[in-house]
Amino acid sequence: MKLVTAIIKPQQVDNVKEDLNKLGIHGLTATDVKGFGRQKGHTEFYRGSEFEVAFLPKTKLEVAIPEEKLEKVIETIKNSAKTGKFGDGKIFVTELDQVVRIRTGEKGPEAI
Amino acid sequence: MKLVTAIIKPQQVDNVKEDLNKLGIHGLTATDVKGFGRQKGHTEFYRGSEFEVAFLPKTKLEVAIPEEKLEKVIETIKNSAKTGKFGDGKIFVTELDQVVRIRTGEKGPEAI
Amino acid sequence: MKLVTAIIKPQQVDNVKEDLNKLGIHGLTATDVKGFGRQKGHTEFYRGSEFEVAFLPKTKLEVAIPEEKLEKVIETIKNSAKTGKFGDGKIFVTELDQVVRIRTGEKGPEAI
């Protein structure tokens, strides 16, 4: 099993969620994060003081999937999260040793 | 070493924390996340507008542990996070290549 | 490729970010998290009620890097996040199977 972690623009979340649903992926976890990268932040002025805001709001999506869906999931996220501008984000893939569904105690792919 | 990531209901956090403590696990990291899964969200109405709230508040717990405690930790989380209803959440296990304690520079299992 | 996850004190974030920049690392993702560990929390009193606050505010930094920078990155984070007091935090290293840049579709090290 794989854990696909995507850091994307917040406004793309619904898009991605729906497209993943269509793929038969019915679970995911989202976190508000702040990203730093090529996309530049901005400067805010409050009276005489300048504050550089380097971190921009992003959303991290985590999706556990069975190995065989990996390519499709990456493809889907790539397409539905893309706006074509700097800051669209990244997809990270890591190996999952084990998945457990707490409610039922199921393990492995059927727990996803 | 393993990283155990559990996505659970926020009201179960104290439970899990205490039970892990009893196991001799004295460190963990919690994050407020929003989950989407079998447990259904709800619809909010504000005057004439409907807003579907698909994501529900969950808490993600991350615990780094030495390999040998893995089974016990999974068992413990499963029991103490369980309410038996949809949305109880998942446990993910991933391999940790390395752990470093910043304060002392210790590495490996003793850094946990 | 590796994913380095550091859980550090919030006030050290700018430090770490700048030092990583100097290393040529120009992307990272930060999350507000709450940590529980050796550093003790505190008790708050509101009228007659006591509330133990066990979880302390921490920031989680996630940085995807090519394998060869691993040692340098760990070293850098360790130094720039350190205050020498309890609660300085941990660094976790995990293997990244794949990285994709959403905007361009690039994969692997050049996507970082």
Next chain:
Amino acid sequence: MNAGDTAWMLTSTCLVLLMTVPGVALLYGGMVGKKNIISTITQTFMITCLVTLLWFIVGYSLAFSEGSFNTFVGGFSNLFLKGVGVDSLSGTIPESVFVVFQLTFAIITAALICGAVAERMNFSALLIFIAIWILLVYAPICHMVWGGGLLASLGVLDFAGGTVVHINCGIAGLVAAIVLGERKQKSRPHNLLLSLIGTSLLWVGWFGFNAGSAVAANGGAGMAMLVTQIATATAGLAWMFAEWGFGKKPSLLGILSGAIAGLVAITPAAGFVGPVGAFFIGLIAGIVCYWASTKLKNKLGYDDSLDVFGIHGVGGTVGALLTGIFAKEAIGGAAGLLEGNTGQLWLQFIGVAFTIVYTGVFTYVILKIVNLITPLRATAEEETQGLDLRQHGEQIN
């Protein structure tokens, strides 16, 4: 000069200003999405300043001085408040107090409009629009109703601003919402607690609005306060039970909206009806505005972000007409339908219709002209990222 009346009018002026800053600012600020809060409240505050300046320069003069086209608008004899001295009186109170009291009505009318175009209007366009609108729409309507112009002389009753303030801003808001078009995305109200504070300040401030419109500390003011309280409470409960009855939960936003609808509807009637009339006005306004803001809006499909039309336009109209029904001679000297005077309802209808048409046409034309100077609408990117950051360079953390 009567010191008691003056004391009450000084206080009323404070109360009505409180309705806009922070009242309307908070009511609106709580209902928009998080990324547009600063924008929403900055608009309100800017308008408060801008309308004050214009009122000082020429607005008061256009509304309340005698002019050559007195039927429609005042003249220029009070430019820069010339002639308003320490000793000038307006009835039993100093004219200076009257100037500021009336100014606070102009301010809130303009501020309310913003609700219809929230989350998408360009700040500079709004600034220019309001400046023109106050002079070409508000001042004349105000003159016609309260400054001795057309509607006053016909005998239209508007105690505290059902037409001047509420229908006026409601229609202007509707037209502006339509001209600007739909938001790209509607956002859930970010923090209704702010709207609670805003509504509460509106309620309390409205005593200055309605009881203050008696321009005296007497039984008329007292009765206006009493009927305001009754209509507001009734309308709040009416909306809540309507919502509940239609299978939704009794929501905070619902009861707040109902209370505002009641406040709006009792405004034109406040000096003319008694407690029982107020009860019915509140009841009807609560239900009708509920319907307008939840059903009618969806049916017609315009995007009036914060229901300026559904509450102020509709509530003001309901109130203006019901004034013609429930007015009691013993209270305000004018009889309504229930006391056998059919004519008043007809007069009320004329007042409403005139205001709707006048405001509608002028608002539309002004918007089109402003659009030639600077785009009315924020860019798509600004809207997506939020007006706070993009138009004001600030954020709520």
Next chain:
Amino acid sequence: MNAGDTAWMLTSTCLVLLMTVPGVALLYGGMVGKKNIISTITQTFMITCLVTLLWFIVGYSLAFSEGSFNTFVGGFSNLFLKGVGVDSLSGTIPESVFVVFQLTFAIITAALICGAVAERMNFSALLIFIAIWILLVYAPICHMVWGGGLLASLGVLDFAGGTVVHINCGIAGLVAAIVLGERKQKSRPHNLLLSLIGTSLLWVGWFGFNAGSAVAANGGAGMAMLVTQIATATAGLAWMFAEWGFGKKPSLLGILSGAIAGLVAITPAAGFVGPVGAFFIGLIAGIVCYWASTKLKNKLGYDDSLDVFGIHGVGGTVGALLTGIFAKEAIGGAAGLLEGNTGQLWLQFIGVAFTIVYTGVFTYVILKIVNLITPLRATAEEETQGLDLRQHGEQIN
């Protein structure tokens, strides 16, 4: 009619309404957990509307008209405010103003009770409970103290509501907290900044409450304002230093709670004591209420969520009794213990005891009856998920 007095009473009415919406709503809203904010403030707002409607229908009549059981309760001659016209007077002010002024006291009394049952009471049960309670408890007690009933005729002193408002709501809250039982989980105050706003508005509004209870703009009102200010400040500092002295940090919630305790305690005394008396009343109230809300509560184990009993019940009792000690003939025409009149303290004690018993018994019975209609308490699941979402379908984001 006196225009100056009327001006002040119109203003006082605004101030007292401000105490409830948004005052109490914010005070309470800031102290509950995040998932119950909407619920808490919706309750306050709903009560404001509901009590208004009932007051209009029958409440005012029960409290202030003459009836056949005049010792305990008024009659029905003012049903639907019949007889309250533009020209009716109540002393030197229009009766309409008196009606609304008194109404705002009924509103805040009912609203305060919610603090004791916050985070767990069922919305419909609360609605029904308050409706009955206002008619069976508030109106009679109000009549007995201010409407010419039993306690008034005995000579019990209660200038602005120590018994009518504070002991009344404090005991009702205590009984309700006990009947409902403990919350499943106590939550940390979510945002004390809201409580700061609430307390500030209570403080300022209390000038309407206390100085307004002089029902005139004169030296009596001025002295009531002055002693209110002194007692409040002293009690705030007393609580803060008590806390600090007992090894805790000087907390915001502490100083706010102290200030409220001071406001409560000076309420019955405001027209009867001088600055020095006020200082002692504040000092004693600050310390006693600190003890009641932090030690006594834990010892007895009831879950009065926001300390309605510990502050209003206890503070009101302290104030009522101390009035019997510090009252000065030169100020309010009544002498207290320090001026050698032992009888007054005894009378005060009777007033307190009577109110406690009356309210305690009736509140208990009403709750039991309501429970037959609809469960008093929200379900366990609603409580866990938060009343905001489950009872009102809304959330603070």
Next chain:
Amino acid sequence: MNAGDTAWMLTSTCLVLLMTVPGVALLYGGMVGKKNIISTITQTFMITCLVTLLWFIVGYSLAFSEGSFNTFVGGFSNLFLKGVGVDSLSGTIPESVFVVFQLTFAIITAALICGAVAERMNFSALLIFIAIWILLVYAPICHMVWGGGLLASLGVLDFAGGTVVHINCGIAGLVAAIVLGERKQKSRPHNLLLSLIGTSLLWVGWFGFNAGSAVAANGGAGMAMLVTQIATATAGLAWMFAEWGFGKKPSLLGILSGAIAGLVAITPAAGFVGPVGAFFIGLIAGIVCYWASTKLKNKLGYDDSLDVFGIHGVGGTVGALLTGIFAKEAIGGAAGLLEGNTGQLWLQFIGVAFTIVYTGVFTYVILKIVNLITPLRATAEEETQGLDLRQHGEQIN
């Protein structure tokens, strides 16, 4: 006694108290970082209590009674408010009202100082500092300007507190900011919405401040209200356009700051100038304070956290001097430069200079003394973790 005047002064007192709690508390609370909100607002609230207590004990007496050193300070004849009874008058109003009205000015002056030392001052040191400062600085300056002392007898004009309140707190703040030194880290304003509420309450409350300073409900009060409104609005727009013109975005904090600058600057002038003078005072104050708070501060490098000096110190000075220019005989009985009276400007200059020197020196000395008792500054660790948690044991969640 005049009931109308009394009604207005009771109201004004409420309004001025509202300026501090919650006004200043919110203005400041919104501008600090999240971890110092509780600290900031607790300071304001504590000061409100503390100054009240001191005023009761000796402050009022020092400011307003006759003493042996009457040129500089009052005496002790009103210790514990001895002599202030129900029937004592001060002009046409009860003395009790005058005592509280004046107290609210002392409170806000002290509360404003905290803005300069926000996010780093030790709570106990602040408490002691304010206690001494009120007695050694505020009371004497107040006496010299309004209590019949030195500056009054010279003929310095200060209608509502340009010197007594604003220059006074501005200079004290500047000195304190310098003595305490820079914060370790400046934080972005956490929630400007709070500052909007605060500023709005300041604006509305300022009508009590300025129009209340007429100590009557008459044309003078009305004119003070009118000029206050004009100057405030103009200054708000002036700051906004200055900022916009210099290439920044028109920010909420900018327009709020401008409005406050206008309020400050019109304060000494409010009873002496007309609408046109007010316009110019607002215009100049808005621009000069913009410059002082954004350019001058950075040039000189002191860390006045929330610009107490840049807005109150500078704005108060601008206003005091411009009063000498724009004063009109027909309005307040005193002529300014524009009416050919050069002497007044010189007198105003003396008033300003005297206050700056007196306050500057005393504030410095008091701070040094307090530092011997307890450290002025919170520890580095407290500052890093936030004063909320470390000094008050509470947090905003």
